Amino acid sequence: MNTPVSLEMLLRSLCLPTMVKQHDPLARKAEKENWGYPRYLRSLCEAEIAERQARGIQRRLKESGLPEGKTLSLLNQGQLPTPVKRQIPRLLEGAFVESAENVLVFGLPGRGKTHLVSAIARELVIQRGCRAFFTTTFHLVQRMLMAKKALTLEALLHKLDRYNLVVLDDLGYVQQDRAEMEVLFTFLSERYERKSLMITSNLVFKEWDRIFQDPMTTAAAIDRLVHHSIILELDNESYRAREAQKRQKGGDKDGG
Secondary structure (H helix, E strand, C coil), X not given: CCCCCCHHHHHHHCCCHHHHHHHHHHHHHHHHCCCCHXXXXXXXXHHHHHHHHHHHHHHHHHHHCCCCCCCCCXXXXXXXXXXXXXXXXXXXXXXXXXXXXXXXXXXXXXXXXXXXXXXXXXXXHHHHCCCEEEEEHHHHXXXXXXXXXXXXXXXXXXXXXXXXXXXXXXXXXXXXXXXXHXXXXXXXXXXXXXXXXXXXXXXXXXXXXXXXXXXHHHHHHHHHHXXXXXXXXXXXXXXXXXXXXXXXXXXXXXXX
């Protein structure tokens, strides 16, 4: 005669770890509050789904490489230019990702470009289930150069293509040589009209010849990025300069 399999073992065999943990406490609650079987089963399913969603969010955040601390709650939106603040709710809806639009953020160093795009990308991961990937332009270009030498560039591009959104920080921060320019242009072309980019740059378009070094390539890159894009200009005061001034004033006050 076969020994009856316990409910816990059945749940484990079905890979339902949250139900394994919750079936007994919820059964006691159901008995105490006089639940019917449908409500008890529904509560178990909801607990399993909620836990899976939470694990999925944590997994996507971990793989995104988004910098810690640059969240929407810590973003000082009051210091952003009004046109930029008006765009944030629209960007948080995530429609630009679904339609493969780009978001281009321009501004001098210290204006909060990285924090802005990181905060928006993080919210899209958490609230919209978006798969995002954050990288500096320099790091991505070096990674692509190494892949090209190893004859694995196509595989790397395929891996990056799995992300709905790639956040490319500091475009133009480091001047590119021809080999770097070529792989960067390849990456931008691969995502054109297919997947979204969020790009920060301290160089306006007319200065992008410093990135690509070739007028035709510069024009082609700008054309691809601008064709379907939302452009944000951070012409506000430098966050870093303001924080430095606050620290200086605090030091003067303490010393006085």
